[in-house]
Amino acid sequence: MSKKLVLLACAVAALSTAAFTAQADETNPNIVHRQSIYKIAAGHMGNLKAALFLKGGTENLVWDAEGIVDAFKHMGNAYPEGSDKGETKAKSNIWTERAKFDEAGKKAFGAAVALVEVTKTGDAAKSVDAFKALGAACKACHEDFKKD
Numbered sequence: 001m002s003k004k005l006v007l008l009a010c011a012v013a014a015l016s017t018a019a020f021t022a023q024a025d026e027t028n029p030n031i032v033h034r035q036s037i038y039k040i041a042a043g044h045m046g047n048l049k050a051a052l053f054l055k056g057g058t059e060n061l062v063w064d065a066e067g068i069v070d071a072f073k074h075m076g077n078a079y080p081e082g083s084d085k086g087e088t089k090a091k092s093n094i095w096t097e098r099a100k101f102d103e104a105g106k107k108a109f110g111a112a113v114a115l116v117e118v119t120k121t122g123d124a125a126k127s128v129d130a131f132k133a134l135g136a137a138c139k140a141c142h143e144d145f146k147k148d
């Protein structure tokens, strides 16, 4: 390994240790996994905000929108029985109102798919509308099913 590569490897190792330490208290893989997926979605939302509202470059709009769809596809069985206990902000009604929770998830997924389609057309104004619709779907679920 060149010196540069070794330095890079160290930096990456330090970064992942920091990320792990932040969640070290939580040992339930479902909780750590779902929170990480939401962080990925939120990261893409931040990029979209930079591009659409802060006059950032728009070349990654489709990638960010697709990234959210892809992240949601990898949620898997993120809320099994028993994963209401731990370092989680999931409200207990997720397990008693599962149909309503799943509906909120489907709505957000649909809004993310719609955002992909719109960003592909390159229409900035419509992309803003689709971004807002997705943001509203995230928020709606948080209001009902996520602790502050």
Ligand code: HEC
Pocket (backbone or CB within 6 Å): 031, 034, 035, 036, 038, 039, 041, 042, 045, 068, 087, 088, 089, 090, 091, 101, 102, 104, 105, 106, 108, 134, 135, 137, 138, 139, 141, 142, 145, 146, 147
């Ligand atoms: C179907 C419901 C639902 C939808 C839709 C949803 N969320 Fe969440 N979100 C939750 C719940 C529940 C939690 C708490 C998870 C936990 O702590 O175990 C959460 C947690 C989060 C977190 C905190 C993760 C952490 O660091 O612990 C972020 C950020 C987040 N969501 C962003 C988003 C964004 C952005 C969207 C839309 C693109 C979105 N969420 C859509 C239910 C939802």
